[in-house]
Amino acid sequence: MKIQNLPTSEAPGVVLAEQLSLHITDVQAYVFRSPSAVPVRTSFGIMKDRPAVFVRVQTSDGAVGWGEIWCNFPACGAEHRAKLLETVVAPLLLQRDWADPAQAYQAATRQTAVLAIQSGEPGPLAQVIAGVDLALWDLCARRAGLPLYQVLGGVRSRVPVYASGINPDGPLAVVKAKHREGYRAFKLKIGFDPVLDARNACDLREWLGPEAPLMVDANQAWNLEQATAMLAALTPLKLGWLEEPLRADRPWHEWLQLRDHCAIPLAAGENILGRDAFEAALHNRALDVVQPDVAKWGGISGCWPVIQRIREMGLLFCPHFLGAGLGLMASAHVLAAAGGDGMLEVDSNENVLRSLLAPPFQKVQDGWIDLGDEPGLGVVPELAVIQRACP
Numbered sequence: 415m416k417i418q419n420l421p422t423s424e425a426p427g428v429v430l431a432e433q434l435s436l437h438i439t440d441v442q443a444y445v446f447r448s449p450s451a452v453p454v455r456t457s458f459g460i461m462k463d464r465p466a467v468f469v470r471v472q473t474s475d476g477a478v479g480w481g482e483i484w485c486n487f488p489a490c491g492a493e494h495r496a497k498l499l500e501t502v503v504a505p506l507l508l509q510r511d512w513a514d515p516a517q518a519y520q521a522a523t524r525q526t527a528v529l530a531i532q533s534g535e536p537g538p539l540a541q542v543i544a545g546v547d548l549a550l551w552d553l554c555a556r557r558a559g560l561p562l563y564q565v566l567g568g569v570r571s572r573v574p575v576y577a578s579g580i581n582p583d584g585p586l587a588v589v590k591a592k593h594r595e596g597y598r599a600f601k602l603k604i605g606f607d608p609v610l611d612a613r614n615a616c617d618l619r620e621w622l623g624p625e626a627p628l629m630v631d632a633n634q635a636w637n638l639e640q641a642t643a644m645l646a647a648l649t650p651l652k653l654g655w656l657e658e659p660l661r662a663d664r665p666w667h668e669w670l671q672l673r674d675h676c677a678i679p680l681a682a683g684e685n686i687l688g689r690d691a692f693e694a695a696l697h698n699r700a701l702d703v704v705q706p707d708v709a710k711w712g713g714i715s716g717c718w719p720v721i722q723r724i725r726e727m728g729l730l731f732c733p734h735f736l737g738a739g740l741g742l743m744a745s746a747h748v749l750a751a752a753g754g755d756g757m758l759e760v761d762s763n764e765n766v767l768r769s770l771l772a773p774p775f776q777k778v779q780d781g782w783i784d785l786g787d788e789p790g791l792g793v794v795p796e797l798a799v800i801q802r803a804c805p
Contacts (some may be wrong), residue, residue, distance in 0.1 A: 480551025547713025568751030605635025739771025
C-alpha cells in the first residue's frame with residue numbers, strides 16, 4: 415500500500431530512492447525525566463515530572479536519525495515503552511531491507527496488530543512504532559541533506575505557534591509571560607470546576623482583547639449534559655475552539671448533538687488511534703479542528719494520509735503535541751510541510767527536555783517560529799548534556 419502524497423521509493427519527490435531506503439542495524443531507546451517545579455494539571459491526572467523516550471536508529475551506511483515516543487501517562491509509561499521498543503518492535507525491523515520508512519511502519523504495525531489486541535496495549539505499541547517512524551524520517555532527511563519539511567514536500571520554514579498547557583492556577587500570569595516571549599495565541603486547560611473554568615477563560619479574554627486567538631481544552635472531562643451546560647459561559651468568549659469536551663470514546667452522534675447546540679468549533683484527535691478511526695471522525699463531520707499527534711499514533715507515515723484528508727475536507731489541521739523537543743520539532747516540520755492555517759501547540763510549562771532540543775522555539779516572533787534549513791529535524795541530542803540536566 416502506497417502512502418498517499420508521501421515521498422516513497424516509487425515517487426521520491428525531492429529525494430532519491432536510495433536516500434529513503436533503509437537497512438536498519440541498530441535501534442536504541444533513551445529514557446529521561448526532567449523535574450517539574452510546577453506540575454502539569456489535567457482533568458484526569460497530574461504530571462509531577464516530564465518524561466521522555468528518545469529513539470535513535472542507525473542504518474548500515476552509518477546514517478542516524480532521532481524520534482520521540484509519547485509517554486506522558488501513566489507515570490511509569492516511559493520505561494514501559496522503552497521496553498516495548500527493545501523487546502517487541504526493534505526485533506521486527508533490524509537487519510532487514512526497507513524501501514522507505516512507510517514500508518517499515520506498515521510492517522511493524524501489521525506484525526503487532528494481534529499482539530496489541532491480546533495484550534490490551536494498542537496505544538503503547540502504536541506510540542513506540544510512531545517514535546521509530548519519526549526517527550526513520552529524520553534519518554532519511556539528514557541523508558538527503560534537507561530539512562524534514564522539504565523532504566515531505568513543504569516550502570515554508572515558518573510555522574505559527576500557540577502556548578498550551580496553561581494550568582487553572584494563575585493562568586493570566588502565564589499568558590502575560592508567554593505574550594512577552596512572542597506568543598499571540600493561547601489555550602487554557604479547563605474541565606476542573608465550572609465556576610473556576612468560566613472565570614479563568616473570562617479573565618484571559620478580557621486581558622487579550624476580543625480578537626486574539628484563545629482556545630480551551632477540557633481533556634475529556636465532561637459528559638454530553640455537562641458539556642452542553644458549559645456553553646452558556648463559553649460561547650460569548652469568541653473561542654477559537656473547544657477541545658475534547660467529551661471522552662474520545664463517546665459515539666459520534668453525541669459529538670454531533672453537542673455541535674448542534676455549539677457555536678464554538680469543536681476539536682479533537684490526539685486520542686484517535688488508527689486510520690479507520692480518523693476516517694470515521696472525518697466522515698461524521700463532528701470536528702472543525704483535527705489534531706493527530708505524530709508521536710502518539712502513526713508517526714509521519716501513518717498520519718500523513720490523514721492530514722491530507724483533513725486538508726481536502728477544508729478542516730483545520732493543528733498537530734497535537736505535549737512532550738519533549740524531538741517530538742515538537744517533528745510536529746513543526748509536519749505542519750510546515752502540510753501548509754494551511756493551522757497552528758502548532760507548544761507547552762507553556764518549563765521542560766528542559768523540550769528547551770534543549772527545540773532551539774527555534776527559543777525565539778518566537780509575533781506568534782511564529784522559523785525552522786531554518788538544518789537537515790532532518792534540525793537538532794541532534796547531546797546525551798551527556800541531557801543527562802546532566804535531568805538529575
